[in-house]
Amino acid sequence: MSSEEPPSPFKKFIRRLLDYEHRRPKDVSPDSARDQRQEAREQSQAVRRLLKDVLLIGAGMCSAAFGLESFLLPSNFIDGGVTGISLLTAELSGAPLYLLLVLINTPFIILAYNTVGHRFALKTGIAILGLAVMLATVHFPEVTHDKLLVAIFGGFFLGAGIGLSIRGGAVLDGTEVLAIFLSRRLGTTIGDLVIAINILVFSAAAYFLSVESALYSMITYLAASKTLDFIIEGIEEYTGVTIVSAASEEIKQMIVDVMGRGVTVYKGKGGFGKKGQATDVDIIYSVVTRLEINKFKTEVEKIDPEAFMVLSSVKETRGGMIKKRPLAH
Numbered sequence: 001m002s003s004e005e006p007p008s009p010f011k012k013f014i015r016r017l018l019d020y021e022h023r024r025p026k027d028v029s030p031d032s033a034r035d036q037r038q039e040a041r042e043q044s045q046a047v048r049r050l051l052k053d054v055l056l057i058g059a060g061m062c063s064a065a066f067g068l069e070s071f072l073l074p075s076n077f078i079d080g081g082v083t084g085i086s087l088l089t090a091e092l093s094g095a096p097l098y099l100l101l102v103l104i105n106t107p108f109i110i111l112a113y114n115t116v117g118h119r120f121a122l123k124t125g126i127a128i129l130g131l132a133v134m135l136a137t138v139h140f141p142e143v144t145h146d147k148l149l150v151a152i153f154g155g156f157f158l159g160a161g162i163g164l165s166i167r168g169g170a171v172l173d174g175t176e177v178l179a180i181f182l183s184r185r186l187g188t189t190i191g192d193l194v195i196a197i198n199i200l201v202f203s204a205a206a207y208f209l210s211v212e213s214a215l216y217s218m219i220t221y222l223a224a225s226k227t228l229d230f231i232i233e234g235i236e237e238y239t240g241v242t243i244v245s246a247a248s249e250e251i252k253q254m255i256v257d258v259m260g261r262g263v264t265v266y267k268g269k270g271g272f273g274k275k276g277q278a279t280d281v282d283i284i285y286s287v288v289t290r291l292e293i294n295k296f297k298t299e300v301e302k303i304d305p306e307a308f309m310v311l312s313s314v315k316e317t318r319g320g321m322i323k324k325r326p327l328a329h
Helices: 009-023 030-075 081-093 097-115 118-137 147-167 175-186 190-208 211-233 248-257 290-303
Strands: 238-244 264-272 277-289 308-314
Touching: 030 081, 030 118, 030 147, 081 097, 081 175, 081 190, 097 118, 097 175, 147 211, 175 190, 190 211, 238 248, 238 290, 248 277, 248 290, 277 290, 290 308
Parallel strands: none
Antiparallel strands: 238 277, 238 308, 264 277
């Protein structure tokens, strides 16, 4: 009886290679590979955005807790909105502030879920709960007894905390949520409703505490609101410039070469005269910082002193050439 000859090492290698090729998945098509890269890029952006939101909300909680414990609570000052209601209730009832913040803000978190969205409501609930835990466990020292300093810097740190939380996609105060809800029902602006709510809060403070405390609390609110605007809108203020000129090509080239900024050109018609005669014109639009406005006007006047310019405030910009190239001197 003959036995089969054992395979050589070369045959073993070939067999393993064939088995590997058999088990290996088929080549991915270019479209599929592109989709996978796009999906991976979106997941990476989502993770970075989530980490950024967590850091912003955490910094906001720390700033708000510091402002409350080191400034406002020792001097019995309050702020506007739901935080002010919580501070006033804590002062009158003796209940812990951290508990009142959670209880009073809970209806507004539910309202945010129905009005704004579940993700915003979840972030807001976590932010408010985190602030309450921080107030209950972390004790910051009292910084000063000067009432004016307490009102200003207490409002500053509280406003910074609320602003950072908003940039992270949450709020530490339910007033804005209530204002959004009522504005949709009543047809009024959100700003008017926030002012009306705060008038009630400060009137109650003047009645239950004192007129002096209410006045200092209004300073606190003003400092907090200005800091909030500063945090949300950023350090730089941008100005949108619209230009209509017969020398549009030269102005466009100046914006790119001299100012180092991007430019957008619209096709339009300029009307003039009693009969409304119209001519085709290029409408130029660009965005500059407030430090560049004077230089921008000077450069345009050099090219066309009769150019028509409209300047408007811009809250925020993204992309483009705003932050990529420095101002040419």
